[in-house]
Each structure stands twice: as C-alpha cells, then as structure tokens.
Amino acid sequence: MKNLRIYIADDDFDDRDFFMEALNSVPIKTEVSQFDNGVDLMDKLFSDVTLPHVIFLDLYMPIMDGFECLMDIRNFKKFNTIYIIAYSSIYRDREVNQLKQDGANQFLKKSSSFKELKELLFKSLTAVSDRNKQNESKADFVVLTG
Template sequence: MNPISIFLADDDRDDREIFMDALSELPIETSVKQFENGVDLMAELYSGNPLPDTIFLDLRMPLMDGFECLSDIRNIPELSEIQIIIYSTSYNQNEVDQLKEGGANQYIKKPNSYNQLKTILYKSLRPFQNTSSRKNDALNFSVIV
C-alpha cells in the first residue's frame, strides 16, 4: 500500500515538529511535505508534482492564510478532490461555519496534549488507509476541539 501523502502548511516550526513527531509514532505509513506559508503550498499544488491525499492547513499564516488557500483550492477543479483538514490553535464557531461552507473536510483545534494529538491524527488519517477511498470518499465534515 502506498503511504498517505500529506501536505502540512503551518508557519509555526514547533507545531510542525510536534505534528511530525506524533505522526511518526502512529501505525500509519505517511509521506509529508511541509510548508511555512500558503504561497509555498499553492506553488507546490500548481507545480505539476503529484497531489497529496490530504492537506493539514493552519489558518493564521503569513503571505497567504488558510482561508485564502482553501478558497483557491476549492475553485480549481484539478485540486477539488484533495481532503482539507483545518489545523488551528483557535476555535471560533463563525470561522468553523465559514470553513465548512468553503469546502473544508474537517476542523481540528490543536490539542494541548501530545497524546491527544496522536489520537486525533490517527482518527483523521485512518480513513485514508484504504487506497481506493482516498480520492473518492469525501470525509464528512467534523470538528475536533
């Protein structure tokens, strides 16, 4: 089985490192590309390189934030099948509603505990373990806070 391809866009280096550490402890094979901002993420999506199965997208990033990235991704037919998981330190119900309407598949508030992060990542990525469903079955929108 091919590893689950993940793009992680987050400007906080510590958050990216913790994410990668937690991910490495899961019984799920993954391949991750990291981005510090939305501009670099979008450049990679437009590059012609293979697209990811899912994107973990921080909302508050310099140059181009998560809201703009989500909107751009959902407006490009070639990118519309990518599952987008918002991964943010904040939780605002109005923003969550806006993101759901904008096409996000899941909203995760960054947990305070490392073990919680591992559990959340496992639950979020488990549906992708079935290769045949990676591009065809959209995740039902869910919020994890």
Template sequence: MNIFLADDDKDDRIFFSEVLDEIPMKMETTEFPDGVGLMANLHSDKALPDVIFLDLNMPLMNGFECLSDIRQDEKFLDIPVIIYSTSFHPMEVERLEEMGATGYLKKPTSYNQLKTLVYKCVNHIKDLSSPEVNKEQKFIIFE
C-alpha cells in the first residue's frame, strides 16, 4: 500500500510512520510537511498513492484547499482521503464529508490509540480496494 501523509507537525509524522512500521502489511509512506508539496507530487509523473492522510492546519496550503483541489481533478477521484487532525468540530467534519473526504481520523493522545486507529483505517482502505466491495464510499470517523 502506497500512503501519502501531509502534516506540518514533524513529531506527528514520525509517530505515524512508526505506527505504520508496526502494522503487519507491506506499506510505503511518503511524507509532506505541507499541502503544496503533496499537490506537486500528485501532479508529477510519480505513482499515485492508495490513500492520502491529510492534516487540516498546515502552512502554505491547508487541508481544505488540498481536498478541494484533489476532488476537482478527475484522475484523483478514486484516491481515498482521510483527514488526520487534532481538531474535531462537527460542522467542519460535515463540510469535509460533503467535499469528498473518505473519513476522519482524530489524532489521539496516545501512541497505542494511534496504532489502533491507523490499523482500523488502513484495513478500511484495503477493504475499499476489494472488487467485492461496493465502491460507494461511506464516510467513517475513526476516533
């Protein structure tokens, strides 16, 4: 599984990568400290990700702007986008769902919680890629 993580918090990126290393699945992670780098990579000739984990509060280009740009480009429509943020405001979450996010992973306070939630999230994404699964993506909140 090819995972893109866009998050301006270096510690959060480190924890996220460490959690992925502990999940018994072959995964490769590409990290971006802002949305501009993420979008530049998506528009390059490099392979597209299987999933994007997207922080909301980033410099240069925030998560809302990235999600909007991602969902406006036809070649990115099938890429699941999981919002990965410490903030959790019901109105924002509803807006993100309407914008086309696949899910919302609220950043937990402990490493073990993060591991559990990322594991659930990655399995959900894996299930979405299965041919037997209805491709109508349901928005899921991982908390």
C-alpha cells in the first residue's frame, strides 16, 4: 500500500494537534486531511473521488457529532470500505456498544500521554493496513485504551 489516507474530525484544535504529532511519529506513511466538525467531513466524503482508508471520528463535536457522522457514513454503500475509528476521552460501555452496533470498527480512548497515544495509533493503523492488504471489508470491533 502507498500512503494510508486518513481523515480526522475533531473540533478541539489542541487535541488534533497532539494527535497529528503522535501520528507523524508512527512509522506508517500517511496522507491526512483534518476537519473541525462533522458537516465538513461529510461534505468532503461526498465530494472526494478518492475516499480515505480510515476516519478518526471524535464523538463529541458541535454541529454534527461523531455518532451522527457514523450513522450517515454507514447509510451509504459507497463508504462501506472505510475503516472508522471513533474516539473520545470518555469511555462509556453503553456508547461503545452503540458504536459497535452502528458500524464503527474501533473505539480509541484518547490519551494524554504522547507515548501511549503513539502506541495506540500504531496498533489502530496496523489493523487498518492488515485489513486492506487482505481486502477484508468486515473486521472485528476493537477497543483500545491506555
């Protein structure tokens, strides 16, 4: 695989900046597009000819939150191959179970530790790369927390 195309949607600039710093230190080649809300993310998905391999989706954003984005993305067959990793600093069993039912591939609990976040991102992206190499469309749901 060439570069892993990644979209990240998170309304918190500092969180996105920290996330990008950790992502850039992971030994996987990526192309990243960033969005600060779900509406812009959805607009880009519908206008892009080349879809991302993976979307990191913050659950709590204004305008359109991650739960709504996930539902919208999974309602369109053309987006079925996109691996979706929902993430939040809050872990609630009920919400994580709902994400699984709604079609997310992973839940990633945000970490304030750079080293931990880097390790979690590496695990997440390795799962995406492995899945793409095997041309699998469905993967088991994974929860990653530090």
